[in-house]
Amino acid sequence: MINRRTFGKAAGIGTGAASASLAGFQTNAQxxxxxxxxxxxxxxxxxxxxxxxxFDTLKRxxxxxxxxxYAEAGPAHGPxxxxxxxxxxxxxxxxxxxxxxxxxxxxxVVPYLRGHGSTRFLxxxxxxxxxxxxxxxxxxxxxxxLNVDRALLAGFDWxxxxxxxxxxxxxxxxxxxxxxxxxxxxxxxxxxxPLPPKAEYAWWYQYYxxxxxxxxxxxxxxxxxxxxxxxxxxxxxxxxFDDATFERTAAAxxxxxxxxxxxxNYRWRLGLADGERRYDRYEKVLATRPVIxxxxxxxDAERDPFTAxxxxxxxxxxxxxxxxxxxxxxxxxxPQEAPSAFAQAxxxxxxxxxxxxxxHRGQPRLPARPRGGGAGTGVSNLPDW
Numbered sequence: 510m511i512n513r514r515t516f517g518k519a520a521g522i523g524t525g526a527a528s529a530s531l532a533g534f535q536t537n538a539q540x541x542x543x544x545x546x547x548x549x550x551x552x553x554x555x556x557x558x559x560x561x562x563x564f565d566t567l568k569r570x571x572x573x574x575x576x577x578x579y580a581e582a583g584p585a586h587g588p589x590x591x592x593x594x595x596x597x598x599x600x601x602x603x604x605x606x607x608x609x610x611x612x613x614x615x616x617x618v619v620p621y622l623r624g625h626g627s628t629r630f631l632x633x634x635x636x637x638x639x640x641x642x643x644x645x646x647x648x649x650x651x652x653x654x655l656n657v658d659r660a661l662l663a664g665f666d667w668x669x670x671x672x673x674x675x676x677x678x679x680x681x682x683x684x685x686x687x688x689x690x691x692x693x694x695x696x697x698x699x700x701x702x703p704l705p706p707k708a709e710y711a712w713w714y715q716y717y718x719x720x721x722x723x724x725x726x727x728x729x730x731x732x733x734x735x736x737x738x739x740x741x742x743x744x745x746x747x748x749x750f751d752d753a754t755f756e757r758t759a760a761a762x763x764x765x766x767x768x769x770x771x772x773x774n775y776r777w778r779l780g781l782a783d784g785e786r787r788y789d790r791y792e793k794v795l796a797t798r799p800v801i802x803x804x805x806x807x808x809d810a811e812r813d814p815f816t817a818x819x820x821x822x823x824x825x826x827x828x829x830x831x832x833x834x835x836x837x838x839x840x841x842x843x844p845q846e847a848p849s850a851f852a853q854a855x856x857x858x859x860x861x862x863x864x865x866x867x868x869h870r871g872q873p874r875l876p877a878r879p880r881g882g883g884a885g886t887g888v889s890n891l892p893d894w
Contacts, residue, residue, distance in 0.1 A: 545804075545831040546862030553609050553853040558846060559750075561604045562757065564619070569627065573650030574635050578627025579620035583611030588684070589657050590855055591648065592619045595666020596771060597737035598842060599625055599761035601754075602665070605848035606855075613856055618655065622667060623647055624770025626761035637766050639774035640784040641695050642791035645674040652682060663855050665689035665808075665843050667774070677799040678791065684803070685858035687851070689843045690816065691807040691834075692824035694795050697780050711814055714740065718775040727768035734759050744813050745840030804831040804861035806854045813841040831861040 564580035571577075580600050590610055592603040600619045607617045621628040622644060624637065648671055652660060661684050662672035670693040676683045677694065703709065714736065717723035726732040738755055741748075761767075776782035784792065805828045809816045817823045821834040835854065837847050844851040 545833065547804075547831070547860045550853075550857045550860040551613060553849055553856055554612065556605055556609055556849045556852075558605055558848055559754065561608060562601075562753075564600070564604060564607065567627070570651065570654045571631065572654035573647055574631055575623055575647055575650070576629045576631055577620050577647070577651050577654075578629075579618055579651070580607065581619070582607040582617040583615050585616060587611075587614045587616040588859070589655075589660040590615045590617050591652070591657075591660045591662050591672075592617060592844070593648065593662065593664030593668025593671050594619075594622065594625075595664070595668050596774070597740055597758075597762065598666065598845075599758045601758045601761075602842055602845045603848075604845070606844045606852045609848060609852040610855060613852075615661075615855075618651075618657075618660075620648070620651055621761060621764075622671075624766040625764055628764070630766060636785060637769035637773060638777075638785055638788075639770045640777045640788060640792070641670055641674060642788040642795065643785070645671045645678070646788075646791075648672075648675060649679060649682065658682070659684050661685045661687070661855055661859055663687035663844075663851070666841070669693045670695065673801060674791075674795060676801045676803045676805070678794065680801075680803050684863075685855075685861060686801065686803050686805040687808065687854045687858055688805060689808045689810065690813075691809070691821055692798075692801070692827040694798060695778050696796060696798065697778065697792075698796070700778055701780050715775050715779065718772050719779060719781050724768065724772050727771055730763070733762055733768070737762065741842070744815065745842050745846060746814075747812050748840050748842065748846050750845075798827065800827055800829045802830045802864060804858050804863055806832070806858045807834045808843055808851070808854060809834070809836045810841055810843050810846075811836050811838045813839075815841065830864045833857070833861075 564582065566581045567578065568581055569576055569578050580603075592606060594600060594602045600621055603617075603619045607619060610617045623630070623639065630637070644667065648662075652658075659682055662675060664670075664672040664687070666689070669688045669690055672683075672686055673688055673692060673694055676686045714723075718727070726736060737759065741750070741755060773782055777784055807821050807824070807828070809821060820836060825832075825834070835850075837843060837850055839846040
């Protein structure tokens, strides 16, 4: 889930701007299809959430330390959008978003993150690490494996964090960013400081995962699914999903590395588990909270109990390029609860004018990640998944 630094309330929902179109869409400062300094964006077709239940095309590709399972939609040579899910979710968060973007001419790639769905580690000896830079490098390796030099990145939860990191560290790879909950780069040292008790109460699962009981629960299919379902109900209080919708996503939790990856992610964030030294150089830069210069739209989910009040004010200074902020009157799983609004944000940010400062000026220098470092680039269809 999201970074505790951005958590600003434990109970109750903040009020937003006046309601607008697109599934409870709200905004401050920017009109729904405004494009700061750019060109007008086309309007995405309105879609009913839940209209789709599966992706037409599922593939696999060897990338970095993983064999990545991913869904794909749209023309093969269209501009690329990479949609990134969070926890406890999977690629089905974008099952209604992908066809909307494909209809606009985009090539949409929706990967299972490490430890989820059909994504597998290439080696049994690889540490099941889920620190933030490792997950981000997975997506850079995926881009390399698919010969994608530059893409629009759009995500929520773990996906927002991953997209934010890539945009901050490798802005030349990112044409535009849609980030639910704003700036989610984890500051491990800051996470060691206590929050008000009511705020801590909402993060119960993080503390549960720090115990042996929590780890065993995540390894037990029944307890794992009950826990994840409880999180869905809590963070999306107005989303009327059915059992089948949850079960389609829960199938991704049967990945043999799921428990190890999830437990390590939350323990690492709290400073209770070590990362790997090979990622230290990235984490040192991320600890400085580097700004993001690429064109960005941030989205807050008004009915998500983890959304900080203030309309994005808590993280506004971290985005220095063309920017807009939007508030949706929905819960945490933004792309699945409001697919049209999420897809519209992707289309809109693609039409923002890009600013001149897309490099690392004013930030700590980071050694460039070499391209072509993945473990193979063979792509194959994945039938009957």
